[in-house]
Amino acid sequence: MEKSLTRYIWSNTRLQQIWILIVVAVSMIPYFLSFDLPKQIVNGPIQGTGFESPGATQTFMRIRYDIPYVGEVTFFNGLELTRFETLMALSLVFLLLVIVNGLFKLYINTYKGRLGERMLRRIRFELIDRVLRFPPSQFKRVKSAEIATMIKDEVEPMGGFTGDAFVQPALLGGQALTALVFIIMQNFWLGMIAAGIVAIQGVVIPRMRKRLLELGRQRQLTARELSGRVGEIVDGIGTIHGNDTSNYERADIAARLGLIFSIRYDLYQWKFLVKFINNFLAQVTPFLFYSIGGVLALQGRLDIGQLVAVINAYKDLPGPLKELIDWDQARQDVQVKYAQVVEQFNVDRLVDPKIQALAPTPAGRLEHSLHAVNLTVLDDSGAPLLNHISVEINPSETVAVVGNSASGAEALAEAFARLVWPDQGRITIDGTDLLDLPESVTGRRIAYAASDTYFFHGTLRDNLLYGLKHAPLTKVEYEGKQAINYKWNINEARRAGNPELDLNSDWVDYTSAGVTGPHDLFKVVRPVLDAVMISQDIQDMALRSLVNTATHSDLTDRIVELREALRKRLKKEGLEDLVVPFKLKEYNPQATIGENLLFGTMKRPMMTNRKLAAHPYFRSVLRENDLYIDLYFMGLEIASNAVELFQDLPPDHPFFQQLTFMTADDIPAYQILLQKLQGRGFEAASPEERSNIIRLSFSYIEPRHRFGLLNDELMAKIVDARARFHENLPADLKEVIERYDPKKFISSATLLDNVLFGRVGFAQADGTDKLRDIMRDIFNKLGLFESVLSIGLDFDVGSGGKRLTNVQRQKLNVARALLKRSDYLIFNRPLPALDQRIQDKITHNIMENLHKEGHSPSIIWVLSNTSLAKLFDRVIVFDNGALVEDGTHATLLEKNGVFRQLAS
Amino acid sequence: MLLKDEVEMLRRVPLFSGVAPAKLKLLAFTSERVSYKSGQVLFNQGDPADAAYVILSGAADILADSPSGEIKVAEIEHDSIVGEIAILCDVSRTATVRANSPLEALRISKDHFIKLLSDYPEMTIEIMRVLADRLSHTTTELSEARSKQKQHASK
The missing domain is CATH 1.20.1560.10 (ABC transporter type 1, transmembrane domain)
Incomplete structure (x- = not known):
């Protein structure tokens, strides 16, 4: 980069700087004219110089100005005006000059500001572009926050300075x-x-x-x-x-x-x-x-x-x-x-920027072998990680790389993935150094996964398909205002030296993944997710999330079918009492009293329990039939039970977890309330105390809390109140409350609640586990499992993927590498967070299933578990940075060497 | 079944006979009520131990894996507690427990159980009594088995 800022600014904004200098020079003319004018006004029409006789006229606007080095210049020959006319005319000219000067100032300042902002954009982009091109070793030295400060804050004043640099x-x-x-x-x-x-x-x-x-x-x-x-x-x-x-x-x-x-x-x-x-x-x-x-x-x-x-x-x-x-x-x-x-x-x-050049066309297959020649890699202290290694990996060959940690096996994988650059020797494909190949070849035809994963903030889908986003592949057609906006954006990008790539285009390279478009993507995604054994997790995420009915209508339209299938299945397995379904005319004992009253879900955050409780309509429904009073006495009973049970326990006692309707801090307040209200009538309580007491009854579930407070009469009353509540529901509540409807998908409830359409019985041992398996089966049978996965893929992974567990991240990392369908797949101990058994299972899945589906890439796998080496065509063994053995699993076992020691 | 019925049942369990009814009510409230069908497994041998179970009604078989297959070691009936040893000494389940009739149980999680023991020394003593009792039984059985073996060998 240019070392001098002035030169950097000049070389990038030369024409603009010259233009603004010219404009400033021109603006001087009205500026100087306005200096002379007040004197003319005072001396001329006001004091009367030149208007001594009545009716005398003067030449107006005969402007002559003495410009240094040019001499006297006459700009205008003038009009004949009377004293009063001259005063008005001169004053108007003064006003005009004020406006002209102001406009010049406005133009110059805006122009300079825009120039500065473009410059700032250019510098910032150039710096980030450089970060993208830093060699890998650089990242061991820099702190991300420092880089961010430099790009964000430290270059900021340069924008402001750019406009003033020459003017x-x-x-x-x-x-x-x-x-x-x-x-x-x-x-x-x-x-x-x-x-x-x-x-x-x-x-x-x-x-x-x-x-x-x-x-x-x-x-x-x-x-x-x-x-x-x-x-x-x-x-x-x-x-x-x-x-x-x-x-x-x-x-x-x-x-x-x-x-x-x-x-x-x-x-x-x-x-x-x-x-x-x-x-x-x-x-x-x-x-x-x-x-x-x-x-x-x-x-x-x-x-x-x-x-x-x-x-x-x-x-x-x-x-x-x-x-x-x-x-x-x-x-x-x-x-x-x-x-x-x-x-x-x-x-x-x-x-080199050429290495990262945009390549919209698919890269050709790598049909030559990956060849490490005399490869030496040093660590930062100068100790060799790999010591003059020469090895050739052929296309379609599966190779297990075996060795203790720090044996050099990992370093070889990293060198193949270009994550570390060789200190000596090189890696070539068909005679070309790997480092000279464009990233559009290596980044697409070579896939790499290690244990340290990185996920960008976004959905699971974005992250899974991240490895396919190499170039904007579709041209987005903009219309009307958007088209104008787009054009403007592109023009500005060009002026600040930014690229004109459209982020709204579909970047996903479906062809490379082996499908034709977004609609049949799951044809390849599903087997990959199954292979890394994460589909169950994704199903769970989907079940726990709210579903966008617009984008996932394929599933939400069939919700009735799903619910029926679940009922039938539960009946067939003799598990009918596992789920108690919601029925409009029946009380659901496994749901809270509040849920039974509402018989629907609230659209949060527009509607909350508190808001509903305060709503006059809701109150009027409760007041009829004196349900209000029943619930009050019930709440009182619950409070007295809770206080009796918990009053002696210290607030941090683990038993408080069971107390769902109040916290440890509430106990003393309820104790006082009870002393005041127990044994007295409903009228004794103030409105606030009433709602504090009634609140408790809303969370009550008889089979769970078992206080024996519900009877048939009360249940009937609640069901009756429910019917009345929904009968004349006012418009404002209609918008934020969705009634449970067996024929409709409830958009403000999770997918799980939608499919169950009821509550899981508390007393059922292992109920949720059983349901999970049954649901997966049903989704599969109805051909909806892919829709469920698609819902799960909408999950927001959080900053750096931190909303996923480490195990999930490592599995997804492998899945992402597999989805690229590369010619060389490099796995560098990718799954250490998993149980050995699961690791083995996934390795088997990948080696046995994926490798047999026609597309047969070369797989280079640095194994944590040596016994898996028998799945591979070839085994290479590293010890102390040297390649010590190379051969098939069988021959190496026969030899009494390092491999045998490792395997035993 | 309501809390107060459960308290009545818990009082019949020897382990809890010395505990005040109010505390039993708390125990019942904080425990999970679970029902099993005949043949359903409470826990499997080798599983990590996370809870003890008080059988309120029904009965279950205690089964152990052996080289010759699963053998029934004992049967437990209502008013008894099962699975408490494994959560006391942090080992995995030493046997499988399977309901042999419809069974109702209270599932007391490990944390709650330990907390109970530290809060109520009388329960701890009761547990010690039960364990000591079992140990002496086992010792007697062992010595009987040994003497039988000796007789066998001397014949």
């Missing part, structure tokens, strides 16, 4: 020079004094500023380190909690903040000192004029008129000069920041 010095320099020349013209020696002081300012101030710049640089570095540390604290929060080192971190941060404070304080002190000296020098010049000029005048060597003229002219000098010095300060400041950033991003062995 400001030209403008201010011109003004200052004019003033100085004018002074010299009045009196040469006094002019020389002024010039001398300016020269001193020009020499001394920048020198003093050197220290300011150094401090500014330190401020930038320490601030960047601070953000790096903050990033570390966030990433390592588990380690900090686990080791009780939070105070160590506090101390570290406090020390850093102290350092930053001292630097910034120093900076302020210097800044104001420099300002003081600067001001002093500026003020000293008039002193010299008065004293020396005065002496000269007294001696009669200087005309008093000249002295006054000089002093007057000097008024115009310090203003522009000060601004010029400020501009220079800003320039140096930005230049230092820029140099700092560039230094961090100027990295050796940056990946």
Whole structure:
């Protein structure tokens, strides 16, 4: 990258800078015209100069201006106007000039602002582009938060500076020079004094500023380190909690903040000192004029008129000069920041942009063998991980790589995946160095999965298909406003040197995955998910999530069929009492009283329990039949039971988990309530106390809590209230409450609740496990399992995939690699988080099923479990960075070598 | 079945006979009520132990795997507790328990059970009594088996 900011700005915005200079020059004409006008108005029409006789006229708008070096120029010959007309005309011209000047200012500022923003966009993009091209080793040295700060904050002032980079010095320099020349013209020696002081300012101030710049640089570095540390604290929060080192971190941060404070304080002190000296020098010049000029005048060597003229002219000098010095300060400041950033991003062995060039067409198959020649890889301390290895992996060959950890097996896999670059030797395909091949070949035809996974924030689907998003493959047709918007976006991108790739295009390369489009994607996704044994997890995620009925109508339209199938199946297996279904005219004993009343779900967050309880309609329904009073006494009974059971327990006692309707903190409050209300009638309670008591009854489930509070009469009353509640439901509640309807999908309930359409009985041993298996079976039988997977794939994986378990992440990582259908699949101990048994099962699945479906890639698998080596065509054994054995499983077993030791 | 009936049943279990009814009610409330069909398994040999079961009604077979297949070691009936040893000493299940009739049980999770023991020393003593009793039984059986073996050998 260009080291000098000024040159960087000039080379990227040359034409714009010249244009804005021209515009500024042109804007000077109305600016200077407006100086002369007030004098004309006062002297002319107001004081009457030139209008001495009544009815006299004057030439209006005869504009002549004395431009330095050009001479007198006549712009306009003028009109004959009376005194009053002249006053109006001149005033209007003044107004016009005000508007013109304002418009020029508006245009110039907008233009400069836009120029700056484009520049900022360009710099930021260029920096990120470089991050994408950093060699792998660079990432061991940099902290992500520091890079982010540099790109986000540190380059920010450069945008603001870009617009002023050339215009400001030209403008201010011109003004200052004019003033100085004018002074010299009045009196040469006094002019020389002024010039001398300016020269001193020009020499001394920048020198003093050197220290300011150094401090500014330190401020930038320490601030960047601070953000790096903050990033570390966030990433390592588990380690900090686990080791009780939070105070160590506090101390570290406090020390850093102290350092930053001292630097910034120093900076302020210097800044104001420099300002003081600067001001002093500026003020000293008039002193010299008065004293020396005065002496000269007294001696009669200087005309008093000249002295006054000089002093007057000097008024115009310090203003522009000060601004010029400020501009220079800003320039140096930005230049230092820029140099700092560039230094961090100027990295050796940056990946050539050609390697990452966009390739919309599918890459051809790799039909040649992967050949490591004399390969040596060193770790950061210089110790060899791989020591002069030569090995050839043929297409379609399955190879088990075996060795203890740190034997070199992992390093070989990483080198094949281009994650580490060889220190000596090379890896070639058909004679071409792997590192010289474009990523459009290696990133598509070679797949790699290791234990450290990375998932981007987004849905599971986005992450699973991430390995297929190489280029925008469809052209999106925009219409109307969007088309204009798109065009504008593309134009701006081009102007700031950004690429014109459309993020809204479908990037997924379906052809490479072996399908024709999004509709038959599951043809390949499903076997892969099954192979890594994660479909069950995804089914569970789907069951627990709310379903978008618009995008998953294939399933939601068949919900009735699903519910029926589940009922039939449960009946067939003699498990009818596992699920108690919702029936409009029956009380469901396994659901809470609240659920039984509502008989539906609330659309959260628009509607909550609290809001419903306060709703007048809901209250009026409860009041009829005195259900309100029944529930009140029931709540009282529940409270007294709970208090009796739990009053002696300390608040953190594990038994409180069972208490679903209140927390340990509520107990004392209810104890007091009970003392007041027990044995007295409904009327004794205030409205707030009533609702506190009734609230308890809403969460009551008889088979679970077993207080014996429900009887047939009460249940009938509740079912009756339910019917009345839904009968005249007002419009505002209709919108936010979905009634349970056996014929309809309930969009505000989870998929599980929708399929069950009832509640699982509490007393059923292993009920949920059984249901899970049964449901999977039913989904399969009805051909809906893929729709369920599709719902599950909408799951948001969270930042860095942290909403998934480690086991799920590793499985998905392997799935992602498999989906690419590469020619070389490299697995580097990809599943250590899993039980050995599951790891073996997945390896078997991949080796036996996937490899036999026609497309037969070469598989290079660094095994954790040596006994799996028999699944592979060939076994290579590493020990201490050297390749020690190479052959089929059988021959190596016969040999009494390292492999046999490892296998035993 | 309601909480108070369960409390009555728990009182008949020797292990809990010394515990105040209020505490039994708490125990019943915090435990899970589970029902099993005949032939359904409460837990399998080798499973990690996470709960003890109080049989409220019905009966179950205790089965152990042996080289010659599954053998029935004992049968338990209502008012008895099963599975408590494994959660006390953190071992996996030493036997399989399978209902041989429709069975109702209270499932007391491991944490709750341990907490109960530390809260109520009388229960701990009762547990110790039961364990000591079993140990002496086992010792007697062992010595009988040994002496039989000796007689066998000397013949």
